[in-house]
Amino acid sequence: MSGQDGSNSASRTFTLSGIKRDHSRFKDIVRGKIRQNLKKFISHGELISRKGNDRVTIPVPQIDLPRFIFGDSNKGGVGQGDGKPGDPVNGQPQEGEGGEKKAGNSEGQHELEVDFTVEELAQMLGEELQLPHIEPKGSHEVTTKSTRYTSIHTEGPQSLRHFKRTFKEALKRQIASGIYDAKNPIIVPVKKDLRYRGWSETPRPQTNAVIIYMMDVSGSMGDEQKEIVRTESFWIDTWLRSQYQGIHRRFIIHDASAREVDEDTFYRTRESGGTLISSAYRLCLDIIHKDYPSADWNIYPFHFSDGDNWSSEDTKICLDMVSEDMLPLANQFSYGQVESRYGSGQFFKDLLERFNEQPKVVATRISDKEGIYDSIRTFLGSGR
């Protein structure tokens, strides 16, 4: 039973590296498939609901090797058990005319669920949209120190004593000096045997960014428009998170007046009043002045609206605020106009007219979900 002949020599040692390589190759292939279809995923809001802590799960169809097989191989067969002709088998629950009628019978069509970290997703997004990396400002000014245990010292506090190294030193010394007795292997460390863990500090540049989302919640912004904003902001978050270590997010909703809210409220609130865009910009500037000194912070105001404003005077105030107060502080001012049936879209035109030559102002029009892809590319494409 010892297996002396050479036949099993190949199996004597084996490592897990083989399957790991196959596994990561498989994952690469799946990722490639997702990358190919990223455009579809970007305009789907579905991903956001699948977001865990810092992982996103993406469903993809099972990949398979095609073969000549029978088309109806899953249908029909032989079973054992109770029942009379006409009874359903496989213990399938008898569903009514539900939407998922076909789900039960196609056994070969398993879905794969692939996990991605937010960084991986951002990387794919970056590659797909060919987004430039952002050169952050303020990086030289704010630094943090990170501490890691990297070395061994001969002095230190008892709490950091490295038992194994100390033991080794003591053992070496005892063997060298001939005290060591293999029959009675007692090792007694003396002071010079003691070893301690030592740490070193590495300064890390810390760059911070704040995203200030502003949204028009007046009556003309419907659920469909909000869903588009939600999807856009998910991808903007994903990308900017990959570019900065710390991201703050603030949310402002406005109709005729503006207030700051949490994320959940941001997407749920619906007011019926008129629209004064300047109220939101004023609040935005207040927040920046109060919490985010522009020397240390990369500031990204995003404004989503359907393009209606109360009056052309207010629009003028808004444009002045953007050019005089916002632009000197912010990395980029972004305006996304979500087209709706009720909006005139005038604000977009006014904005373009005023800032045609100003690269720090980026405005896009998003007519439907399919427009999200191009809009994101425009917003993030400048690398600012």
Next chain:
Amino acid sequence: MVGRRRMPEELQQWQKIARQKAIDAGLDFFEVIFEVVDYNEVNELASLGGFPTRYPHWRFGMDFDRLSKSYTHGLSKIYEMVINTDPCYAYLLSSNSLMEQKLVMAHVYGHSDFFKHNRTFSHTNRRMLDQMANHAVRIREYQDQKGVEVVEEFLDRCLSIDNLIDLNNLGGVQRIPGIPDSEKQPPESTVFKATKIPTKSYMESFVNPDKVINQQRKDFENLQATPKKFPEKPERDVLNFLIENAPLEPWQRDCLTIVRDEAAYFTPQGQTKIMNEGWASYWHAKLMSEHLLSDSEIVDFADVHSGTLATPKGGFNPYKVGYELFHDIEDRWNKGQFGKDWDNCDDYLAKSQWDKKLGLGRKKIFEVRSLYNDATFIDEFFTEDFCRKQRFFAFDFNERTGQNEITTREFQAIKSQLLKKLVNFGQPIIQVVDSNFLNRGELLLIHSHEGQDLRGDYADLTLRNLQALWRRPVHIQTVLETKPTLLSFDGTQFSSKEVSA
């Protein structure tokens, strides 16, 4: 590096006992080398088909992904794996209880006995462990030379047709990589040579008259004049045909050979699933209940054993069917319930009390385990009594309700449904009929349609892979929705046209 662990002392003791009891019971097996592995390793081995060294390919990773997730979520657990080599290697999951390990050992000895004696495995390469390792080395070498993705893409193509081998004739073909058989054969003579009956010269004109010789010459010239069809007879082993005749580079030919060899190794195991598992379950039940169990383990054993044989509601469990069939055969041959008298007896009462006390059961099941495969096993021993006792039914997919429904409990219908799944291992029968189709060097395959259509989208993709190997347009003649159809791929586009049968 993760080394496999030898069994702990206690298990080694039990292995000796289990082995001895198996021998006493009449099993004759390849020696079994047991190794204890953790769940991660068992998942790895399972996804590699039991072999620690396989060539690199993503589908192993895919299987591993599926098994790991399924284990993590508590959906499945692999107790054991055996590989059909001499000696047999068997892996025990380290988290099994002692009772489970004993059960698995008994089960494995059943498998090993089956591997050694069943006729289906008579051509199996028992040193496949080495062979697989060699394959891996060769493929890695090609990957180094040609690039990982080039080789992988080619392997995908080969694997896409790896079910097109002749399942009834797997043996014999051992080839040297790179040299197609056709090149080794001497070219056929093109000069006429008369076939004469040897005789004395003065008898020549009587024994071999000119008339006959001239006729022979004429036949020969006719034969020369008509273009020869190649292959002369339809060829079931499409893979082998391509290895010999497709315009492949040496490394490609070798990859295809490797894929064929491995398919030929694994296929017989699929052809004997019901028997093999039934046989192993029969023996683990017998050895455990008669010899290996301690009193305190009986309840747990019953639990695991019934779990192994459990049939999900309306499902089909090969362990269960095989196990019950072996018991049924043993019982029938013990009581003499076979032969002409038995078949002709119409008396229900006499049949139910029929017991000639022949005691031939044990002998019979050993004979059966040697000579049958699943298809012949079911064909021969799946009787009406058995079908009724085991409460079998046939089901079909009901388009209207969108679910599978029981169609009948009628014996003949059930049996033919069951056999349909087993004939040719549930694969379509496909042959090469012409390698010079339309006189343009195109490849024509034919699917012998027996009631089931091919899956359309897969057929298209498979044709595409086949075309990449053959490099000329490829066609397959089949039947789609009762119409004879020719599916074609010419390298750029698919076409499908109706033909007269």
